[in-house]
Amino acid sequence: MGYNNDIIMTVGVDDESTYGKKLGITIAVDTLGMCTISFGSNYSIRIPEDDVDALRQVLNTASVKLMVQRNKKEELSKVGRREGNGEGREWGS
Numbered sequence: 001m002g003y004n005n006d007i008i009m010t011v012g013v014d015d016e017s018t019y020g021k022k023l024g025i026t027i028a029v030d031t032l033g034m035c036t037i038s039f040g041s042n043y044s045i046r047i048p049e050d051d052v053d054a055l056r057q058v059l060n061t062a063s064v065k066l067m068v069q070r071n072k073k074e075e076l077s078k079v080g081r082r083e084g085n086g087e088g089r090e091w092g093s
Contacts, residue, residue, distance in 0.1 A: 005030040 005028050012022030018040075026038040035052045038044035047055070 001031060003031055005036065 007028040010026040015023040028036045
């Protein structure tokens with residue numbers, strides 16, 4: 001069996017340094033047991049399976065933290081709208 005590098009997917013992500021244009025991140029695996037993650041055409045890393053798992057875990061942790069942060073902001077916004085739109089009215093007015 002010869003060497004083969006199979007591209008799994010390319011995903012576009014918003015990146016502050018590529019304002020208005022998504023950065024293409026391509027994920028591929030090869031027959032030598034490595035995963036190549038390419039960030040556009042400028043940079044790539046080639047890592048083994050255990051590091052892919054570690055990266056997956058830390059990205060999942062970051063995703064959960066961002067979700068919790070967003071939910072807290074949305075809840076605070078809802079509370080602010082409920083408390084701040086009464087314009088001093090009393091119950092029954």
